Amino acid sequence: MSTTPAPQGLLSPALLWTTVGSSVLIFLGAFESLAVTTIMPTVSRELDGQALYALAFSATLAASIVGTVAGGFWADRAGPARPLLAGILVFLVGLVLSGSAAHMEVFVVGRFFQGLGSGAINVALYVVVARLYPASLHPRIFGLFATVWLIPSLIGPVLAGLIADTLSWHWVFLGVGVLVLIAAGAIIPSVLTLLRMPEHGADATSSRWIVPLSLVAAVGVLGVSLAGELGPLAWPVAVGALGVAFVALRPLFPRGTFRAARGMPAAIALRGVVASAFFAVEAFQPLLFQERFDYQPWAAGLILTVGGVAWAVSSEVQGRLGDRVGHEATLRLGTVLAVTGLLWQLTTTLLWLAPPIAAIGWLVAGVGMGLIYPRVSTVVLAHSAPGEQGFNSGAMSIADLAGAASSIAIAGLLFSAFGGVEGAGFTAVFVLGAALVLLTLPVAWRVRAQP
Structure with a gap:
């Protein structure tokens, strides 16, 4: 307050x-x-x-x-x-x-x-x-x-x-x-x-172990990110590094985050999962346009601009609406839009639809992200006592960092395993994104705006 x-x-x-x-x-x-x-x-x-x-x-x-x-x-x-x-x-x-x-x-x-x-x-x-x-x-x-x-x-x-x-x-x-x-x-x-x-x-959320645990978690996330360069050992190293990161990360989040407990834990979990889904797909969108449709790099990158503009405009609009639209309703609408946009991307990939059609889906996903991110931040602070604001805000940022880094690394491994640009690599990546974003639907309905 x-x-x-x-x-x-x-x-x-x-x-x-x-x-x-x-x-x-x-x-x-x-x-x-x-x-x-x-x-x-x-x-x-x-x-x-x-x-x-x-x-x-x-x-x-x-x-x-x-x-x-x-x-x-x-x-x-x-x-x-x-x-x-x-x-x-x-x-x-x-x-x-x-x-x-x-x-x-x-x-x-x-x-x-x-x-x-x-x-x-x-x-x-x-x-x-x-x-x-x-x-x-x-x-x-x-x-x-x-x-x-x-x-x-x-x-x-x-x-x-x-x-x-x-x-x-x-x-x-x-x-x-x-x-x-x-x-x-x-x-x-x-x-x-x-x-x-x-x-x-x-208060009790802080302990002398919190910084050492963050070092272990960082090493785990780093291991997942670098696993793709290890050839036959890539998957064993990635899975092991994910396990290390998971164990170290648990104490760095409010109790109940990993099971999306109602209230603030669900809000932090929502942001981490939606970031994992969105950024895994985003990392491969330009490559898909370049390889499948022979777009120049600058033209392939325009889809990222579409998503970025939609995200920015949506963030500004939700800010101007303020309390006139409740936090829970905003988060649920944003989640539905993010799910719709990422499922749209999977569909366009499976059906080989033209890039402008894919750009529509990415615009919808960007609008959803623009609604989710600021409102999760608002909900987290609403649930945080003065002695918990740093811990809870840090947990929210770590959910972004660790979730996105890990999902992008796993997407890269799937892309290689399924044949890259000459096989089903893009489909595997977009299936991963779709599976992750579908997990956000039950989580979004567990968020509570006030303690």
Whole structure:
């Protein structure tokens, strides 16, 4: 619950710079993540780092899990101001290391620090919202966060490529570092306000084992991500790594999450499962269009733009609707739309339907995701006491990270096992996505908006 008088809007004087600074930080984190995908072939070539290519991505993901858990634990114990500042500092260190790297090993270390910092920043910002924004504004601020997270999917790859071509790939990281400093300056007044607030301290949800467990979970997720490079050992390693991650992750979630207990556990489970389904299919959509219909890469990638725009618009609309449409109804509608969109994708793949028809399904799925993500965030905070906000927000982010990373890795293994582009590989991947998204239907009906 907010401890300040209720402002009238996100850009009211009391919240203006918090909204601006938070949104810019989220935008830059998303931009950096997408920009790396565009420039990695150049970085790998210049630094002679082909052997560490996959690790440059996986290290960031694994570090994000650790940063999210550590940042949430710290926020519950001492408030969000200190983990937010620490996360910004660590993120900056990572940007400088990667941007100035002359060797691939240094670049990977920088990527690790970027993941560590971004994980702490994201979870700390959720707690900032809980402390400074009234509950009535939560759908709007989380809708805004979703929108600024998705904007880089529209402009990030092109902008990163232009920077790399006209200046140097180094400036993709160093330039973001300068902008992070500006965003940090905008949010400083909020940090000072938070430092003056009394803290309630962490409750029993936090323990001394939580950060070590996050390290084990990160190693498990990393193992699943890298299993595809192990040839005949791929499936045994992937299954073993999934088992390790599952055991380590359980204590990092509220009790009942893995069985979708009614209320907040079901909300977190819903977000994790829908992320697993959506991102597994998304990863193979452009490849399907390129291989089956001979589309150019830029044209094949347009379907991702369709989904991103639909997600952003939907997030903004649900934010403006606010409490006029209940959280439970919004989540159920979003889930039905996500299920419809992903089943549509499976159907178009089985019937070899034209890409524009597939794009309709992806638009529907994007609308569903735009309804689900902000409202899950709102429900989680509504169920969280002040000493639990970091832990519960961290669990929500980990559900995204671990679910999406694991499902994409398993999709890759299925794609190879069923013959890739020359066999039934695409069908196997889309069946996986459809099976996962169908699991969200019973889960969505177990979410309760209030404790």
